[in-house]
Amino acid sequence: LAKTTQPISMDSYEGQEVNITCSHNNIATNDYITWYQQFPSQGPRFIIQGYKTKVTNEVASLFIPADRKSSTLSLPRVSLSDTAVYYCLVGDGEGGKLIFGQGTELSVKP
Amino acid sequence: DVKVTQSSRYLVKRTGEKVFLECVQDMDHENMFWYRQDPGLGLRLIYFSYDVKMKEKGDIPEGYSVSREKKERFSLILESASTNQTSMYLCASSLPGSENQPQHFGDGTRLSIL
Numbered sequence: 001l002a003k004t005t006q007p008i009s010m011d012s013y014e015g016q017e018v019n020i021t022c023s024h025n026n027i028a029t030n031d032y033i034t035w036y037q038q039f040p041s042q043g044p045r046f047i048i049q050g051y052k053t054k055v056t057n058e059v060a061s062l063f064i065p066a067d068r069k070s071s072t073l074s075l076p077r078v079s080l081s082d083t084a085v086y087y088c089l090v091g092d093g094e095g096g097k098l099i100f101g102q103g104t105e106l107s108v109k110p
Numbered sequence: 111d112v113k114v115t116q117s118s119r120y121l122v123k124r125t126g127e128k129v130f131l132e133c134v135q136d137m138d139h140e141n142m143f144w145y146r147q148d149p150g151l152g153l154r155l156i157y158f159s160y161d162v163k164m165k166e167k168g169d170i171p172e173g174y175s176v177s178r179e180k181k182e183r184f185s186l187i188l189e190s191a192s193t194n195q196t197s198m199y200l201c202a203s204s205l206p207g208s209e210n211q212p213q214h215f216g217d218g219t220r221l222s223i224l
Protein backbone atom coordinates (compact mmCIF):
# COMPACT_ATOMS: atom_id res chain seq x y z
CA LEU A 1 0.00 0.00 0.00
CA ALA A 2 1.26 3.44 -0.90
CA LYS A 3 1.20 5.21 2.46
CA THR A 4 2.18 8.82 2.76
CA THR A 5 4.19 10.78 5.31
CA GLN A 6 3.80 14.52 5.82
CA PRO A 7 4.75 16.96 8.56
CA ILE A 8 2.07 17.15 11.23
CA SER A 9 2.03 20.94 11.31
CA MET A 10 3.56 24.04 9.75
CA ASP A 11 3.44 27.73 10.55
CA SER A 12 3.67 30.58 8.08
CA TYR A 13 2.96 34.29 7.72
CA GLU A 14 0.72 36.07 5.28
CA GLY A 15 2.36 36.71 1.93
CA GLN A 16 4.93 33.92 2.23
CA GLU A 17 5.25 30.92 -0.06
CA VAL A 18 4.54 27.64 1.70
CA ASN A 19 5.92 24.29 0.58
CA ILE A 20 4.53 21.08 2.07
CA THR A 21 6.43 17.91 1.23
CA CYS A 22 4.94 14.43 1.22
CA SER A 23 6.87 11.17 0.94
CA HIS A 24 5.35 8.09 -0.70
CA ASN A 25 8.09 5.52 -1.17
CA ASN A 26 5.79 2.72 -2.34
CA ILE A 27 3.91 4.63 -5.01
CA ALA A 28 2.72 2.37 -7.83
CA THR A 29 3.46 2.97 -11.49
CA ASN A 30 -0.09 3.99 -12.37
CA ASP A 31 -0.76 6.09 -9.27
CA TYR A 32 -1.34 9.81 -9.36
CA ILE A 33 -0.61 12.14 -6.46
CA THR A 34 -3.52 14.19 -5.23
CA TRP A 35 -3.75 16.93 -2.63
CA TYR A 36 -6.82 17.97 -0.68
CA GLN A 37 -7.54 20.92 1.61
CA GLN A 38 -9.85 20.73 4.61
CA PHE A 39 -11.26 23.59 6.67
CA PRO A 40 -12.81 22.98 10.10
CA SER A 41 -16.33 21.54 9.96
CA GLN A 42 -16.10 20.92 6.23
CA GLY A 43 -15.25 17.96 4.05
CA PRO A 44 -11.92 17.87 2.18
CA ARG A 45 -11.73 19.76 -1.11
CA PHE A 46 -9.65 18.72 -4.11
CA ILE A 47 -6.75 21.12 -4.81
CA ILE A 48 -4.42 19.60 -7.39
CA GLN A 49 -3.32 16.33 -8.94
CA GLY A 50 -0.24 15.24 -10.86
CA TYR A 51 1.73 12.27 -12.14
CA LYS A 52 5.21 13.64 -12.72
CA THR A 53 7.24 16.85 -13.08
CA LYS A 54 5.18 19.97 -12.37
CA VAL A 55 1.51 20.86 -12.39
CA THR A 56 0.12 24.35 -11.75
CA ASN A 57 -3.41 25.65 -11.37
CA GLU A 58 -4.98 28.82 -10.02
CA VAL A 59 -4.56 27.65 -6.44
CA ALA A 60 -1.24 25.82 -6.16
CA SER A 61 1.69 24.09 -7.82
CA LEU A 62 2.71 20.49 -7.43
CA PHE A 63 6.33 19.41 -7.91
CA ILE A 64 7.12 15.72 -8.43
CA PRO A 65 10.72 14.49 -8.88
CA ALA A 66 11.63 11.84 -11.40
CA ASP A 67 11.59 8.97 -8.90
CA ARG A 68 8.09 10.02 -7.72
CA LYS A 69 8.87 8.96 -4.16
CA SER A 70 7.92 12.37 -2.88
CA SER A 71 5.96 15.45 -3.92
CA THR A 72 5.77 19.08 -2.82
CA LEU A 73 2.66 21.21 -2.71
CA SER A 74 3.51 24.88 -3.13
CA LEU A 75 1.08 27.62 -2.06
CA PRO A 76 2.18 31.04 -3.32
CA ARG A 77 1.67 34.08 -1.07
CA VAL A 78 -0.58 32.49 1.52
CA SER A 79 -3.32 34.40 3.30
CA LEU A 80 -5.12 33.80 6.59
CA SER A 81 -7.82 31.91 4.69
CA ASP A 82 -5.29 29.25 3.67
CA THR A 83 -5.19 28.04 7.27
CA ALA A 84 -6.37 24.45 6.92
CA VAL A 85 -5.28 20.83 6.93
CA TYR A 86 -3.64 19.61 3.73
CA TYR A 87 -3.71 15.94 2.76
CA CYS A 88 -1.46 14.17 0.30
CA LEU A 89 -2.88 11.00 -1.27
CA VAL A 90 -1.74 8.35 -3.70
CA GLY A 91 -3.86 5.58 -5.16
CA ASP A 92 -2.90 2.14 -3.91
CA GLY A 93 -3.58 0.41 -7.20
CA GLU A 94 -5.79 -2.21 -5.58
CA GLY A 95 -9.51 -1.68 -5.92
CA GLY A 96 -9.36 2.07 -6.15
CA LYS A 97 -8.93 2.92 -2.51
CA LEU A 98 -7.24 6.14 -1.55
CA ILE A 99 -5.29 6.36 1.67
CA PHE A 100 -5.50 9.57 3.66
CA GLY A 101 -2.59 10.20 5.99
CA GLN A 102 -2.83 12.45 9.02
CA GLY A 103 -2.40 15.57 6.96
CA THR A 104 -0.44 18.75 7.59
CA GLU A 105 -2.08 21.43 9.69
CA LEU A 106 -1.02 24.76 8.19
CA SER A 107 -1.41 27.83 10.34
CA VAL A 108 -1.04 31.20 8.62
CA LYS A 109 -0.43 34.14 10.92
CA PRO A 110 -0.84 37.86 10.22
CA ASP B 111 -20.73 21.78 -9.50
CA VAL B 112 -20.84 18.45 -7.68
CA LYS B 113 -22.96 18.40 -4.58
CA VAL B 114 -22.68 15.69 -1.97
CA THR B 115 -25.30 16.06 0.73
CA GLN B 116 -25.25 14.29 4.06
CA SER B 117 -28.60 14.12 5.79
CA SER B 118 -27.52 15.45 9.18
CA ARG B 119 -24.70 17.73 10.34
CA TYR B 120 -25.05 16.63 13.96
CA LEU B 121 -26.58 13.46 15.39
CA VAL B 122 -26.81 12.10 18.94
CA LYS B 123 -27.73 8.47 19.52
CA ARG B 124 -27.59 5.97 22.35
CA THR B 125 -25.50 2.85 22.74
CA GLY B 126 -27.11 -0.14 21.07
CA GLU B 127 -29.28 1.87 18.70
CA LYS B 128 -29.29 1.16 14.97
CA VAL B 129 -28.07 4.31 13.22
CA PHE B 130 -28.46 5.28 9.58
CA LEU B 131 -26.30 7.94 7.94
CA GLU B 132 -27.50 8.99 4.52
CA CYS B 133 -25.55 10.47 1.65
CA VAL B 134 -26.83 11.69 -1.71
CA GLN B 135 -24.85 12.98 -4.68
CA ASP B 136 -26.29 14.80 -7.68
CA MET B 137 -23.64 14.18 -10.37
CA ASP B 138 -24.40 10.62 -11.39
CA HIS B 139 -21.10 9.40 -9.98
CA GLU B 140 -20.58 5.66 -9.93
CA ASN B 141 -18.17 5.66 -6.99
CA MET B 142 -19.17 6.49 -3.44
CA PHE B 143 -17.22 6.27 -0.20
CA TRP B 144 -17.71 6.48 3.56
CA TYR B 145 -14.90 7.67 5.85
CA ARG B 146 -14.63 8.48 9.51
CA GLN B 147 -12.33 11.19 10.78
CA ASP B 148 -10.85 11.26 14.26
CA PRO B 149 -8.28 13.61 15.80
CA GLY B 150 -4.76 12.39 15.19
CA LEU B 151 -5.90 9.61 12.86
CA GLY B 152 -6.90 11.51 9.74
CA LEU B 153 -9.54 10.03 7.45
CA ARG B 154 -10.06 6.27 7.44
CA LEU B 155 -12.04 4.44 4.78
CA ILE B 156 -14.95 2.36 6.09
CA TYR B 157 -16.71 1.13 2.95
CA PHE B 158 -16.93 2.06 -0.69
CA SER B 159 -19.08 1.20 -3.66
CA TYR B 160 -18.43 1.27 -7.40
CA ASP B 161 -21.98 0.59 -8.51
CA VAL B 162 -25.53 0.01 -7.35
CA LYS B 163 -25.82 -2.94 -4.98
CA MET B 164 -22.07 -3.30 -4.94
CA LYS B 165 -19.91 -2.72 -1.83
CA GLU B 166 -16.33 -3.25 -0.80
CA LYS B 167 -14.78 -3.14 2.66
CA GLY B 168 -12.36 -0.39 3.43
CA ASP B 169 -9.78 -0.35 6.19
CA ILE B 170 -12.13 -0.29 9.18
CA PRO B 171 -15.45 -1.97 8.27
CA GLU B 172 -16.05 -3.67 11.63
CA GLY B 173 -19.30 -2.57 13.24
CA TYR B 174 -20.60 -0.98 10.03
CA SER B 175 -22.57 -1.99 6.98
CA VAL B 176 -23.68 -0.09 3.89
CA SER B 177 -26.49 -0.02 1.39
CA ARG B 178 -26.49 1.22 -2.21
CA GLU B 179 -29.94 0.62 -3.69
CA LYS B 180 -29.83 3.64 -5.97
CA LYS B 181 -26.89 5.18 -7.76
CA GLU B 182 -27.18 8.55 -6.06
CA ARG B 183 -27.60 7.28 -2.51
CA PHE B 184 -25.12 5.51 -0.26
CA SER B 185 -26.13 4.72 3.32
CA LEU B 186 -23.89 3.85 6.23
CA ILE B 187 -25.44 1.71 8.96
CA LEU B 188 -24.24 1.22 12.50
CA GLU B 189 -25.99 -2.01 13.44
CA SER B 190 -25.58 -1.53 17.19
CA ALA B 191 -23.95 1.79 17.99
CA SER B 192 -21.11 1.89 20.48
CA THR B 193 -19.32 4.80 22.11
CA ASN B 194 -16.15 4.15 20.09
CA GLN B 195 -18.13 5.01 16.98
CA THR B 196 -18.44 8.61 18.08
CA SER B 197 -16.76 10.43 15.23
CA MET B 198 -17.08 12.70 12.21
CA TYR B 199 -18.40 10.73 9.23
CA LEU B 200 -17.66 11.91 5.70
CA CYS B 201 -19.23 10.73 2.47
CA ALA B 202 -17.58 11.22 -0.93
CA SER B 203 -18.27 10.44 -4.57
CA SER B 204 -16.19 10.31 -7.73
CA LEU B 205 -16.32 9.44 -11.39
CA PRO B 206 -15.54 5.87 -12.43
CA GLY B 207 -12.43 4.61 -14.15
CA SER B 208 -9.63 4.57 -11.64
CA GLU B 209 -8.74 5.54 -8.13
CA ASN B 210 -7.15 8.69 -9.47
CA GLN B 211 -10.43 10.47 -9.97
CA PRO B 212 -10.79 13.33 -7.45
CA GLN B 213 -13.30 12.64 -4.72
CA HIS B 214 -15.99 15.16 -3.85
CA PHE B 215 -16.90 15.27 -0.17
CA GLY B 216 -19.95 16.26 1.81
CA ASP B 217 -19.59 18.45 4.89
CA GLY B 218 -19.81 15.55 7.29
CA THR B 219 -22.04 14.23 10.06
CA ARG B 220 -20.74 14.62 13.58
CA LEU B 221 -22.13 11.60 15.40
CA SER B 222 -22.12 11.24 19.16
CA ILE B 223 -22.98 7.93 20.79
CA LEU B 224 -23.93 8.26 24.45
